[in-house]
Amino acid sequence: MLKKFVLGLALILLAGMILAQESGPTEFIIISKAPRKARIAIPIFKVKAISGENFVLGEELSEVLGKDLAKSGLFELIPRASYLRSSQIAPEVEDWPAWSILGGQALIRGEIVEVSSGQFEISLKLNDVVVQKLGVGKVYKGPKASLRRMMHRFADESIEWLTGKRGGFESRIAFVSNKTGRKEIYLADSDGFNPIQITASKKLNLSPAWLDSSRLYYVGYDQINPDLYLIDAFSKQKTLISAQTGLNISPAVGPAGKKLAFAMESPGNNLDIYIANPDGSKTQRLTYNPASDLEPSWSPDGHYLAFVSDRTGSPQVYMIDLYQGSEAEGNRPVRLSTTGAYNTSPAWSPDGRFLAYSRRIENQFDLFLIDFKAGDKRTEVQLTSTSYNEEDPGWSSDGRMLVYSANPNGNYDIFMISIYSKEPVQITDWASNETQPSWSQNLFEKGG
């Protein structure tokens, strides 16, 4: 009893810090063989609100957490209807056999208390059903508006418990929408909630790319020319980064945000890739080809740049070694895409292992992965195979998922897919077109 009390006290005192993290069943995941998902039960959280018990809140928040875990492709939710013990309230001693008989490996219990008006405290416990012990225990405090974010944070914690690597759900996605009739840039939580519009130029706004947790590059037609801007998501203040007459497009942020790559037409030249400082200064030309070179993507170590070029007549994915100087110095790009007549949108995974891209097959686009580390040779994995389009892949910070745009309903919406389970999940359901998503880094690391 005393031990429990001390534990409870410590949980409160060390809110938000790892208290008791058992080394969970870590799995080494290989993409060619999908891992068996961990079966998890998440009974509806218990709520003690000042205005009495609030069942809906407990249901909503347990749903947010459950959806993240299911979406990750690493967990499988045990349907609530099959629970033997359906009580929301955790008993003094968990009835472990009642969960393990359902094949459960983990059980998350949550309790939400409104400590003062509008201020909440959530205690979340992931229990390891197999060893019958607490796996991860956290207490988070904050106003009502922060409750969903706490769920995303605990989803990331749960994924870390299972795999040893933190998840990427406490994050935001930036994307383009023509909801107002013109393409503007929007932000939303990683599950599509809390959308906000951040540009309002009533012109064209395209290609958002996160520089850090609060600033994004994008292409804007404010001055009737596609120019490159940097915008602060909070103050909405814009800075002009590149404004050569002609195209200034395809912003791509290098490792740690120290360099920027983009595609530009300098006076008298066609579209080529340039490298610059984050503020657009010290621009250096990288490619020198009379064809269009665009859509750069950095390898996470900053050694290589993947990009698209139509130098053979149709768009294909290439890679150039940044340690060997520019193309004018005899540095020849290597062609990576070998199949198909139309390959675009390369996106390098944060661990450097994969390059995602979009390939046109007949009249449709599907997502593919190049796996650089599958044994000795490079292999390709087809992620989607549908009768509609999947385009613009972007990675989650943990490198396990992609965000992309697809049009199964006619209009384009934002989707996510786990590269392991390959199960697509729809994130936005707007009537307009939502495209070009970019997934931010995990906001937790910034102390936010």
Add this chain to the structure above:
Amino acid sequence: MIRKVGFSVLAALALILAASCGQDAKKAIDEAQLALNQARDADAEQYAPDEYKSAEGLLTKANDEYSSRDYKQSQADAASSKEQSDLAKKRALDRKAEEQAKSKETTVAYNVTSLGEVPIIEQARAALKDVNFEFDSADLGDSAKEILVGNAKWLKDHPGLKIQIEGHCDERGTEDYNLALGEKRAKAVRDYLVSLGIAPSGLSIISYGESMPLDSGHDESAWAKNRRAHFAVIAIQK
């Protein structure tokens, strides 16, 4: 048991009903969007700003309601938005015609020989024809060249106009690649006009990629219309 079946049938019906409402709302939003685009093309932002703003606001509202699954309200607001857009378009066209008639009476004629009644911008809009392209190509076909020869002749007859050539693409392919492709199309048209003796100083180019389709459809006939170079008068030099 019968009650249960009855209930599930009811539930299924309700689902179908909800889904069809969503479809109806989406259709209404599509139509409202199209009407808003047409109003914008008619310069309603300038000539009927109140109506235009109202249409724009209603469309945003309809979109928001769609997102929160309030399909009935969404459909109603989309319909009102369309009405406002249609009104904005009509008023903008009326007011523009009025203004142009007035300006003709009061201002000195352009340095350009105007064919009597019709203002030069309207003449240009009618005379300078769009040219179309094949998928993923900026090559000018024979029919495109014929059109450009006609456009060049008209431009020679009406010197002093500053023309912007807009390159457009269909919706297939990535945004960025289509920006590059649209730019190539606009350049191909500019270079051909220059080869026909049009001064390059009077021609500028811009790419809008896939963002400004003429036809919002998702089939080859829509795509064919959208793969185009379009001409716009951006200034009249004295």
